């Protein structure tokens with residue numbers, strides 16, 4: 001029998017750190033959800049790998065602490081990973097959400113937040129991992145695309161899947177139109193799933209993840 005890992009809900013509200021690199025529309029959706037009383041989620045900090053991440057503005061407007069750790073400010077990737085891990089851990093998160101964070105974290109980070117680091121990807125995994133999910137889906141000619149929320153492991157977009165949401169691919173889609181349709185569904189999924197994790201906790205058994 002496979003061993004289960006259980007992650008209990010935090011009755012005081014799930015403490016969440018969000019990591020971003022870009023526009024931060026997923027972060028904005030999380031911040032817009034009522035917190036922490038009804039939603040049960042508290043965004044305790046937002047981190048980025050670049051100062052230009054436009055989404056940092058959403059955090060500042062919401063008075064959420066922000067931090068930026070650029071790889072180029074560190075002698076090597078390992079020391080970046082150590083500082084990113086320590087800084088994130090300083091906010092005592094129950095959950096860390098990569099919402100368009102364009103860096104692969106290192107082994108220290110994964111070891112510090114096992115089962116507690118999730119990522120949203122704009123394709124229906126295991127199809128189209130990597131940086132260009134919507135473009136790859138379009139080029140392949142699939143008729144259904146979507147987004148996957150998963151628990152990060154040491155591979156690229158390979159971790160156990162929490163949830164998936166699908167959208168149609170239309171005949172006249174461009175990369176931009178498909179990307180936007182996916183992002184709309186992706187944001188709703190992220191908000192809903194984080195709320196479920198906050199309310200019920202979650203369990204990982206092999207590759208199966210359940211929010212109860």
Ligand code: GRF
Pocket residue numbers: 020021022023024025026027055099100101120121122183186
């Ligand atoms: C999301 O679609 C995510 O799947 C991809 O990057 C996008 C981030 O968008 N990796 P935003 O910064 O949350 O607007």
